[in-house]
Amino acid sequence: MIVGALGLIYAFIAAPDTIEDVKEMMAANADHGSEEVAVVENDIHLANPKHAEDSHIIAEEHAKTASAEAAHGEEAGRDNEHYEHLLHQLQNKPWAAVYIAAFFFFMIALGTMAFYAIQQAAQAGWSPVLFRVMEGITAYLLPGSIIMFILLALSGLHLNHLFIWMDPEVVAHDELIQNKTAYLNVPFLLIRAAIYIAGWNIFRYLLRRNSLRLDEATDDRLHKTNFKLAAGFLVFFLVSESMMSWDWIMSVDPHWFSTLFGWYVFASMIVSAVTMIALVTIYLKSRGFLEYVNDSHIHDLAKFMFGFSIFWTYLWFSQFMLIWYSNIPEEVTYFITRIDDYTLPFFGMVVMNFVFPVLLLMNSDYKRINLFVIMAGIIILCGHYLDIFVMIMPSTVGESWFIGIPEISALLLFAGLFVFIIFGALTKAPLLPKRNPFIKESKHFHY
């Protein structure tokens, strides 16, 4: 099919990207790995601050962390503990970078799945022409979630220190974490992760299969099945997504908790997902596919981008204001580190995720202009990457953060993989679900 051919061409363009990125990523990782392992040994065998300092500077040159170097210079030779702390943070840095990028794209796929299920369960009349786009994006759910599981398992094997509660020594000296070990322990974490991942992927597989079979079917029975499946998925998703956000993100900071964290992550997830759907749709449309998609569909997607951006801000602010107001030490440290050490990304993401889309997408006519939707979309995606960055980095890397080669190459790696997989999946099925009972309404959708 023509669709297949063009999609594949795109996929091939994306493929070299991924391989190069993989190499780059490996190189970056290898640099860090080898240098820093050496440094650990130095730290242990020679309690000589001078020596340790030298090794550190080497490691830092590779990590290109200018800020860390500056901090380092100031406190040079003061004590070894600080170096060890800094070292752990720097060792965490590439891992955290990979973790953030992996989670970001995984989150887009999962959010798209949720959005798709909402459309199915709500029997939406406007969106069926976009169903194949959404299904294509959810194709990344399986690889994305498996990567997340592997990363968690590697953390569980103590290959990195992203989750300090996984370190028995830390737990031994920490009463708060000790009280949480019934929930926060590696085997249970992995079991939970496996349950979520299996659940999401089974639902995704069934929905996609039924959607494809519906094209060939003679009655609408599969449509009803999909309706029930989508409703079931949403119930499962809302619980599992919330727990997933505690497990995979909130637990990097095991002392801190926020009761609306699941919602907050969900807001980030759904707005990135809708943005990604809009961007892919506009791209495919510009290549001459999706002939039935008109600017009213783009308008609706842009409305969702606008609305969910405000929803995200609402939750962001609710979380921030309550903690700021009550000023309880165990809670407020979370925001103090973020405001003091992460001033630019912390406030920058509010501008990118709220002020920019609100002002740009407020006008009804701009929501129909592809250029504006793309501009807002790119800013929103960058903003939500920063959001995840600010969730993970402060607790794993602390003040030695920097968006440098590891972060960007990890982002590119997963972006390449993501694009490769979703466009591969888009080529595998006709882009119009022709037997969907709402397809006629959707084709004529006009607002």
Added chain:
Amino acid sequence: MASKVIHAIYTDDDLLLQAVRQVRDARYHIAEIYTPFPVHGLDKAMGLPPTRLAIASFMYGLVGLTVAIIMMNYMMISDWPQDIGGKPSFSFLQNLPAFVPIIFELTVFFAAHLMVITFYMRSKLWPFKSAENPDVRTTDDHFLMEIDAANHDVEKLSKFLYDTGALEIKLIEN
């Protein structure tokens, strides 16, 4: 003023939309349409200019935002600094998170209320105003289209309207 108008009554919104397009294509002038509920796409079919209410609403929102900021600054910072929960009480910026909900609410309040009032004024609606619609059935299940008949042949126009599916055609002279 147009002294002669024709009232054509329709019973279905899709039929009405179709008729509106035909009437406009035939270069007749539609003075007004009365419907029991908002018909989607009717404004576009009639060729009405897009509403500027959204722009007005945005400006009202900005007014609300400004009023709220000035008000909070005056009340809580400059006139009588209040120490609530040990928050810094002499700085607007450091107290900003506590003010954001109020700023937000007042923005919405101003935008919504002033927008509704503007809408009433622009559409000339006020309390105790007598109803303008010429036929009570337009409040139930009928759609009424008012067409200027001053410079047209009434017979021909009636025939044309009948063909567009009008249930009832009335000539009104005033």
